[in-house]
Amino acid sequence: MKSEWALWEIFIRSQHGLAHRHVGSLHAPDAEMAINNARDVYTRRNEGVSIWVVKSIDIAASSPDDKAPLFDPANSKVYRHPTFFPMPEEVKGL
Amino acid sequence: MYAQMVDTGTRVAGNELDAAEVRFQKRIDDGIRVEPQDWMPDRYRKTLIRQISQHAHSEIVGQLPEGNWITRAPSLKRKAILLAKVQDEAGHGLYLYSAAETLGISRDQMVDDLHSGKAKYSSIFNYPTLTWADVGAIGWLVDGSAIMNQIPLCRCSYGPYSRAMIRVCKEEAFHMRQGYDMLMSLCRGTPEQKQMAQDALNRWWWPSLMMFGPPDADSVHSEQSKQWKIKLFTNDELRQKMVDQTVPQAEYLGLTIPDADLKWNAERGHYDYGAIDWEEFYNVVKGNGPCNRERIATRKKAWDDGEWFREALVAHADKKSKSKLQAAA
Amino acid sequence: MSNKNDTYAYLLRLGDNALVLSQRLGEWCGKGPALEEDMALTNVALDLLGQARLWLSYAAELAGDGADEDSLAYLRDADQFRNVLLLEQPNGNYADTVVRQFFFDAWHALALQQLRVSQDPRIAEIADKALKEVNYHLRRSSDLVVRLGDGTEISRNRMQAAVDHLWPYSGEMFDADGVDLAAAAAGYGFDPSGLRTEWLAYVREVLEEGTLKLPSPEAWMQKGGKQGRHTEHLSRMLSEMQILQRSHPGATW
Numbered sequence: 193m194k195s196e197w198a199l200w201e202i203f204i205r206s207q208h209g210l211a212h213r214h215v216g217s218l219h220a221p222d223a224e225m226a227i228n229n230a231r232d233v234y235t236r237r238n239e240g241v242s243i244w245v246v247k248s249i250d251i252a253a254s255s256p257d258d259k260a261p262l263f264d265p266a267n268s269k270v271y272r273h274p275t276f277f278p279m280p281e282e283v284k285g286l
Numbered sequence: 287m288y289a290q291m292v293d294t295g296t297r298v299a300g301n302e303l304d305a306a307e308v309r310f311q312k313r314i315d316d317g318i319r320v321e322p323q324d325w326m327p328d329r330y331r332k333t334l335i336r337q338i339s340q341h342a343h344s345e346i347v348g349q350l351p352e353g354n355w356i357t358r359a360p361s362l363k364r365k366a367i368l369l370a371k372v373q374d375e376a377g378h379g380l381y382l383y384s385a386a387e388t389l390g391i392s393r394d395q396m397v398d399d400l401h402s403g404k405a406k407y408s409s410i411f412n413y414p415t416l417t418w419a420d421v422g423a424i425g426w427l428v429d430g431s432a433i434m435n436q437i438p439l440c441r442c443s444y445g446p447y448s449r450a451m452i453r454v455c456k457e458e459a460f461h462m463r464q465g466y467d468m469l470m471s472l473c474r475g476t477p478e479q480k481q482m483a484q485d486a487l488n489r490w491w492w493p494s495l496m497m498f499g500p501p502d503a504d505s506v507h508s509e510q511s512k513q514w515k516i517k518l519f520t521n522d523e524l525r526q527k528m529v530d531q532t533v534p535q536a537e538y539l540g541l542t543i544p545d546a547d548l549k550w551n552a553e554r555g556h557y558d559y560g561a562i563d564w565e566e567f568y569n570v571v572k573g574n575g576p577c578n579r580e581r582i583a584t585r586k587k588a589w590d591d592g593e594w595f596r597e598a599l600v601a602h603a604d605k606k607s608k609s610k611l612q613a614a615a
Numbered sequence: 616m617s618n619k620n621d622t623y624a625y626l627l628r629l630g631d632n633a634l635v636l637s638q639r640l641g642e643w644c645g646k647g648p649a650l651e652e653d654m655a656l657t658n659v660a661l662d663l664l665g666q667a668r669l670w671l672s673y674a675a676e677l678a679g680d681g682a683d684e685d686s687l688a689y690l691r692d693a694d695q696f697r698n699v700l701l702l703e704q705p706n707g708n709y710a711d712t713v714v715r716q717f718f719f720d721a722w723h724a725l726a727l728q729q730l731r732v733s734q735d736p737r738i739a740e741i742a743d744k745a746l747k748e749v750n751y752h753l754r755r756s757s758d759l760v761v762r763l764g765d766g767t768e769i770s771r772n773r774m775q776a777a778v779d780h781l782w783p784y785s786g787e788m789f790d791a792d793g794v795d796l797a798a799a800a801a802g803y804g805f806d807p808s809g810l811r812t813e814w815l816a817y818v819r820e821v822l823e824e825g826t827l828k829l830p831s832p833e834a835w836m837q838k839g840g841k842q843g844r845h846t847e848h849l850s851r852m853l854s855e856m857q858i859l860q861r862s863h864p865g866a867t868w
Contacts, residue, residue, distance in 0.1 A: 195600045196394045197649070199387060216453065217384040218651055219393065221596075221762075222603035228755060232655035233377055237457070256324045349645035356641045360859035360868040361685045362634075362668050365641070366661060372644050373657040380650050418859055418868075468868075476866050584646065592648025594773065595709050598766025605765065 200226040201251060202234055203244035212244050220245075288344035288408045288432060290499040290571065292337040294507040294514075295329035314515055319445040322388040330514055333507075335389050336405075337516060338447055339396045342382035343407035346400075347581050349375045351415040352424055360418060367464050368421065374461070378454045385446040401586045409567060410497045412575030419472055419479075419486035425465015426535070427487075427494040431528050433458055435498075438518035447516070466535065473539045480540070487536065488544045495559070496567040498525040529557050621797040622735070623677045624697065625804055627687070628794070628841055629730075630670030631698035633745075634688055635849070636719060637663035638856055639706055648709050655755065659716070662748040669741045689860035693843075693850040700840040701784035703849040710773035713759045714781050720753040721817050722788045725810045734802035757821045764825025775827050786836025789814070794841070 197219035203212035215234050220226035226245040234240065254262055270276050279286045303311065307327050313320070320326055353372050359365035383393045399405035410428055415421060436458070439451040472483040499521040502508060511517035519527075529548075536543050547560035569575070640660035647653030668684050675682040701719060706712045727749055730742035763770045789811040791799075798804025819829045839845065859868070 195597065196392055197596065197600065197651075199384075199393075216381055216450070217387070218380060219649070220651065221599040222606065224758075225599065225603075225762075228758070229651040229655065232658050233380060233651060236373075236377070236654075236658070253323060256321070346645075346650075353645035356644055357638060357855050358858055360689070360863075360866075362664065362671075362688055364868055366664050366668075369641055369644060369657055369661055369664065373654055373661075376645065376650055376654050376657070380654070383650075471868055475868075476863065478863060479866055588646040588648070592652075592709065594767070594769045595648035595652070595763070598763050598770030601770075602762040602766045 197221050198226075199248040200230075200245045201248050202226075202230045203246070204230070204234055204240040205242040205244075206239055207241060212242065215239075217248060223247075288435065289337040289340040290406065290408060290497075291505070292333060292340060292507060292511065294333045294510040311513070314443045314513075319448065320443050321445045329510075331389050333511065333514070334444055334447065334516060335386055335391050337511075338382055338386040338389075338450075339391070339399070340406055340408075342379045342386060342396065343400045343405055344411065345375045345379035345382060347407045347411045347585060348428075349379075350581055350584055351411055351413070351577075352421050354415045355418055355421050358418070364468065371425070371461055371464060374457050377457070381450040381453055382447075385444075385450040388446045397589060401582060401589065403573070403582070406571065408497060409570040409575065410493050412570050412578045412581060413489070413493050414577050416489070417482050417486060419469065419482040420490065422465045422468035422472065422483065423486035423490040425461055425463075426469055427465075427490050427532065428497065429458065429461040429465060430532065431494055431497055431524070433462060434524055434527055434531075435519075439516075441515075441518065443515035466539075469539055469541075473541065483539065484541050487541050491544050492562065492566075493570075495525055495528070495562055496564075496570075498522075498528070500564065500567070526556055529559050533557055618797065618801075619677055621794060621801070622803060623674050624794045625798045626670050626674035626677070626738075628697040628699075630667050630674055630687070631696050632702055632719075632723075633663040633670060634667035635696070635698040635852070636702040636716075637661075637667060638852060639702065639704075639715075640712075642706055643712065656712075659752050659755070662745075662752065666741070666745045666748070669744075673737055673741070685860070689857045693845050693853055695843060696840075696845065696849060696853070697843060698840055698849075699784070699787045700837055700846050701781065701787065703840070703846060703852060704781065704784060705848055707777065707780075708773060710763060710770070710777040711781065713756060713763060714774065714777040716752070717756040717760050717821070718781060718785050718818070719788075720749060720756045721814055721821075722810065723749045724753045725813060726805070726807070729805035729810075733804065738803055760821050760827070761825040764822065764827040771826060774825065778822065778827055779830055782830040783834060783837050786834075787838040787840060790836075790838050790841070792841065 198221070199217055200220055200223075201217050202215050204215045205212045218226065218229050218233050220229045223245055227243050230243045230245060231240075235243075266272075306325060310320075310325065310327060310330070320330075349372050352368065352375075356365065356368050356372060359368050383396060386396060387393060396405065400407065415424070433455065436451050436455050440448055440455055442448045442451070469483050469486075472479040499505060502520045502522045505521055508517060508520055512520075533543065533548070545560045547558065549558055551558045570578070573579070637660045640656055640663070643653070644657050644660065645653065647656055667688070671684040671687045675684055675687055678687075699719075701715060704711070704715060724746065727742045727746040730738055731746060733739040733742065760774065764774045765771070789807045791806050791808045795804065795807055799806040815829075815832055822829050837846075860866075
């Protein structure tokens, strides 16, 4: 028998209020141990308060070939950004 | 460096890059990171696997020379620092293996390649740590050199590699300092302690310079790696930087660098240094260093002894998920 | 009012337990059965080393005479060490290491819960900090006992062999002597014999979950570590640990 531990992607929330962020990956035989391992590998310097683990093979990702159809259209929606609307400097609170 | 003489694959002379490769190179030139799912030339993928896994192996094998002194660290504070440092190296190996895994090779495969001798690791870790001062010398010289190479790699073209390097550099900041700090204590200590420090410098100096790899003139793969932005400075550039940085640090410690030809060259604005014994380097790389066999044997034993442990945990996880499925049915 | 010598002796036991186990775990660093496990075990070693330094520093303060954590760690001979015998046992295979850790963690967590409410504020403070770490150690080692016990045929055999082999060293942790009783009476410590029932119940539960058999609680138990009579393993461990301090007297590192 020769079975490698599965690969897991690790997400850590660094402090209350911030979203979980991908920090890296590691190997573990199941989710529970992946969490324990993540604690020992990725929070050695007090980096986290919450851990998510996801099996790497369970992640669905957008294809690089889709980059143009998926993301180019957003380029033309400049009005979605606050800088699109010049405001008079003397008016405060905008 | 931690990845020496990485083969970039042979290219048939005169063979034009095909259109995809031209586009790929253009993106790298434009500073766009390559991500795992992006198209990449096969040679780029293979070169990176070699380079990153070599780097990872260096971290893992690199645990051993310093680990040799954990049980004998002369104060509890030094013991804690050394434990944390050697543990960090395991972490760095882990980050780097993960980065290589995104290129489609498994960690077990890389480990097998290390144990079979197919994969290399940095020549420096085939030298023995004979005294406590060697631990300081490794931190100061070896980690100091590694950082020099790793900081630019944070900007390398492959996304997962560059992100791993950023994490490594953040953590490694204390490694070099702890080594120098340790040597400062020795150099301020008894004559025996100072002698210990000098002896360590004598033995580690030349291997540290060799660690950057062969001279640029003999580095056949450097040009391609530079183009791909997975190597950002040449071996000789980094080596020179290391010498320039280290000489004043040695002076501060009151230690003598074991090189009669070492002198400041005002014209170049750099230190000149003596000839490196490349025959020794190539022999160490080939497997004839003082500790090559021992290092691999130690790693292999740890791996083999741990097999039942790794398998048992998989077996247990399988049982648990099966019984969960049954309960749900 | 507590007697300074008794408190000193009591602190040595706490410090030496943490120090000796940490020293053993340090032997694994870089040679663990998997990268992730290597790092996890080193975290435990670092926690225990940190605890040892706190206990021994406090002991050194009570001793006065210029002692410090390092003089206590490096300049005492084996017969002056007060750790329990269990912790100086060699690492063996990884099953031995896990079981040794599990037996100790289960006791350690109970002990620190008692010490957290010590009348001696310094002891209470150290115990409070240590307990946070040890709760995780116990969770981890219990989890591994279950997984490796109920893993493969090979792993179960190794775990059962380790349990049987280390069992005779488990009783000493509950063996109360004059130092313990003085600590309990003065309120800065506790009577360890009071922890045995709870320890036994917990250990039995975890072993059972891991399909492992609990050896007889009535079995003959080895003792002597707390009084300085050790197994052959300790002096060998110390001769390695202390070599630099011993061969360079008075040097600063």
